[in-house]
Amino acid sequence: MSGVAQPAGHGGPGRSGGPGAPGGRGGAGGPGGPGRHPGATVSEAAAGLRAAAADRPLLRRVVALFRPYRRRVLAVAGLILVTAGLGVANPLLIREIFDRALFVSGGPDVPLLLVLSAIMIAVPAVSSVLGVVQSYQTTYVGQQIMRDLRGQLFSHLQSLSLRFFTGTRTGEIQSRLQNDVGGLQTVITDTASSLLSNSVILISTLIAMFLLSWQLTLLSLVMLPLFVWLTGRVGQVRRRITSRTQAALAEMSAITQESLSVSGVLLSKVFGRQDRDAERYHRQNEELAALQVRQQIVGRAFFAVVSTFFSITPVLVYLVAGLQLSHGGGPSAGTIIAFTTLQSRLFMPIGQVLQTSTEVSSSLALFSRVFGYLDLRAEIVEPDRPVRLEPGQVGGEVRLEDVWFSYGPGEGQADSPVDDEEPAPGPAADTMFPISRSTVPNSAEEADTSGSRRWALRGLDLTVRPGQLAAVVGASGAGKTTLSYLIPRLYDVTSGAVRLDGHDVRSLSLDSLAGAIGMVTQETYLFHATVRDNLAYARPEATDEEVVAAARAAYIHDRILELENGYDTVVGERGYRLSGGEKQRLAIARVLLKDPRLLLLDEATSALDTVSERRVQAALEPLMAGRTTIAIAHRLSTIRSADVIFVMDAGRVVETGTHDSLLALNGAYAALYEQQYGGGLVEARTADGFQLTDGRVLETEG
Numbered sequence: 001m002s003g004v005a006q007p008a009g010h011g012g013p014g015r016s017g018g019p020g021a022p023g024g025r026g027g028a029g030g031p032g033g034p035g036r037h038p039g040a041t042v043s044e045a046a047a048g049l050r051a052a053a054a055d056r057p058l059l060r061r062v063v064a065l066f067r068p069y070r071r072r073v074l075a076v077a078g079l080i081l082v083t084a085g086l087g088v089a090n091p092l093l094i095r096e097i098f099d100r101a102l103f104v105s106g107g108p109d110v111p112l113l114l115v116l117s118a119i120m121i122a123v124p125a126v127s128s129v130l131g132v133v134q135s136y137q138t139t140y141v142g143q144q145i146m147r148d149l150r151g152q153l154f155s156h157l158q159s160l161s162l163r164f165f166t167g168t169r170t171g172e173i174q175s176r177l178q179n180d181v182g183g184l185q186t187v188i189t190d191t192a193s194s195l196l197s198n199s200v201i202l203i204s205t206l207i208a209m210f211l212l213s214w215q216l217t218l219l220s221l222v223m224l225p226l227f228v229w230l231t232g233r234v235g236q237v238r239r240r241i242t243s244r245t246q247a248a249l250a251e252m253s254a255i256t257q258e259s260l261s262v263s264g265v266l267l268s269k270v271f272g273r274q275d276r277d278a279e280r281y282h283r284q285n286e287e288l289a290a291l292q293v294r295q296q297i298v299g300r301a302f303f304a305v306v307s308t309f310f311s312i313t314p315v316l317v318y319l320v321a322g323l324q325l326s327h328g329g330g331p332s333a334g335t336i337i338a339f340t341t342l343q344s345r346l347f348m349p350i351g352q353v354l355q356t357s358t359e360v361s362s363s364l365a366l367f368s369r370v371f372g373y374l375d376l377r378a379e380i381v382e383p384d385r386p387v388r389l390e391p392g393q394v395g396g397e398v399r400l401e402d403v404w405f406s407y408g409p410g411e412g413q414a415d416s417p418v419d420d421e422e423p424a425p426g427p428a429a430d431t432m433f434p435i436s437r438s439t440v441p442n443s444a445e446e447a448d449t450s451g452s453r454r455w456a457l458r459g460l461d462l463t464v465r466p467g468q469l470a471a472v473v474g475a476s477g478a479g480k481t482t483l484s485y486l487i488p489r490l491y492d493v494t495s496g497a498v499r500l501d502g503h504d505v506r507s508l509s510l511d512s513l514a515g516a517i518g519m520v521t522q523e524t525y526l527f528h529a530t531v532r533d534n535l536a537y538a539r540p541e542a543t544d545e546e547v548v549a550a551a552r553a554a555y556i557h558d559r560i561l562e563l564e565n566g567y568d569t570v571v572g573e574r575g576y577r578l579s580g581g582e583k584q585r586l587a588i589a590r591v592l593l594k595d596p597r598l599l600l601l602d603e604a605t606s607a608l609d610t611v612s613e614r615r616v617q618a619a620l621e622p623l624m625a626g627r628t629t630i631a632i633a634h635r636l637s638t639i640r641s642a643d644v645i646f647v648m649d650a651g652r653v654v655e656t657g658t659h660d661s662l663l664a665l666n667g668a669y670a671a672l673y674e675q676q677y678g679g680g681l682v683e684a685r686t687a688d689g690f691q692l693t694d695g696r697v698l699e700t701e702g
């Protein structure tokens, strides 16, 4: 079976990077993924760098992101070279001013002083203007790349099957889209340009210093190893704290998503677990606050050390220059001033280059997390030359042939490594879905004992002819919903085939397949938008009259008119302002508007009260008319009027027939009819009782 997969070795989806991570350049926690324990540091950082070096393909991929913007990138590089180079001009000019214009025999050379001063004013002014242009270009390129990545990621995630979404926490997906991609912004805009500009500053400063005095330059470099060591150490500590900060941020975002969503709030209120959720949140919150304090302090301590170096090194230069002068040689006053000015330009770039190099591995980790999502293999893909079903020509025959389906080795885990997955059957033509029988047990017993897979469907065969109403009945967990998911390819079969009008659904174009099928699921999802927009989602080009006609047919029109703003009323996210039955009727109207040839209906009566139940039932009648309907049936009337009933048990169809023929069989269906429908007395079970077939209602207590 194929599956969406995440390349092994990258941080799991449970952790997110965060641009909010203070002090960090949005770096993630290194290739091992954040959230690692503090402890090993030098070897850890070294391993990170080795991993980064080994990650050539990743680097190439990162570089490829810049390709569409290469002209701008080149322009930025040019600007960086110029501005960083200009930086050494002023210190050198200082020497000229001191030695040639100010302190010369016969008094200052005023004309030269004016010329040099004018140049000294012009250089920083030009440099600043170029700096602004450079910032604009860098930010622009960074933002474009982020936009591209976000767009790609969003579209790609949309193309993934339900398997991915059932196996991944929503908070985590959001975190990758926002925090990880967001975290890359600083990496893209800052890391590369800061590496380049600091390198240029460093090299140009060193050259200028050597030109002024090689002896004093060597003296300045004596302190360097200590400085390098210290910077590296601080970098490691900061990186470790950043990793933990990101882990805390990701956890907090997942907790927020879980406990502050409508369903989450409902659940915690009903179970009285708000305190526990709050405590979990507070724990992470506290850790985050403590980590941020540490991060600030480490950063501050680092700058304290850097400024101490700044203060100390000129003193050394003065001392050595004094010694040289007392022996009759030594530099001029202008040289000393120019030299110490240059010196101050030396340490900051060294520190930043070192810091950037440790951040490179973090940045790569962040990239690999984003690429990890982009690399998740879309399970549901179109063949190269898909068959298009023209809307008017769909007959509506559905056939399942020896269908086996498992939610996967990881029980719905979308991001298990690719290697663990079996190869997907290549979708091409109808006859091109050979499944190695070795992957499919010969019998359910074999499947049971193999232990490696739980089969939700085991060798299902069924045919629903065009225009038929097929009822699927069976105990909870029998596989009814799963069966309905395979027809619109929300999942692909593990083996066997699902055919629509004789075409394997895997050979059809995805939009024509979606166009042919309408689905009313157990849980109705409504967007945070107006009633009209929610209805028109099915067919954006529908006229107002068509929308109203669909609502009327679904017996929801009058209720809509009672709402505050009628069709323009905004229904809350997930439609919480409407009752379950009203939402179902809206969902029915939505599908009516779409007018699909094939209807998949999950009749969820247990969430309705008896009054809504009757209304929904009335709404369903026009919906089922004139199309092939496969109903996961909970209403006796649906079952009785069905042309064919499939009785499912443990992933198999155990009986097939009409109501009468199945009763005569006196098997599983007859037992279900007796138990669930009181031998024909009960029409449907609802949240508050039983709807009886003679129209009466039996309310259960409580």
Ligand SMILES: Nc1ncnc2c1ncn2[C@@H]1O[C@H](COP(=O)(O)OP(=O)(O)OP(=O)(O)O)[C@@H](O)[C@H]1O
Residues within 6 Å of the ligand: 166, 407, 411, 412, 456, 474, 475, 476, 477, 478, 479, 480, 481, 482, 483
């Ligand atoms: N996303 C999933 N991941 C793993 N297993 C799943 C998933 N969804 C369903 N299952 C399992 O597959 C089996 C069939 O489930 P399915 O939802 O199709 O049953 P059902 O007959 O529709 O039940 P119900 O009437 O309660 O809705 C069950 O054992 C269920 O636990």
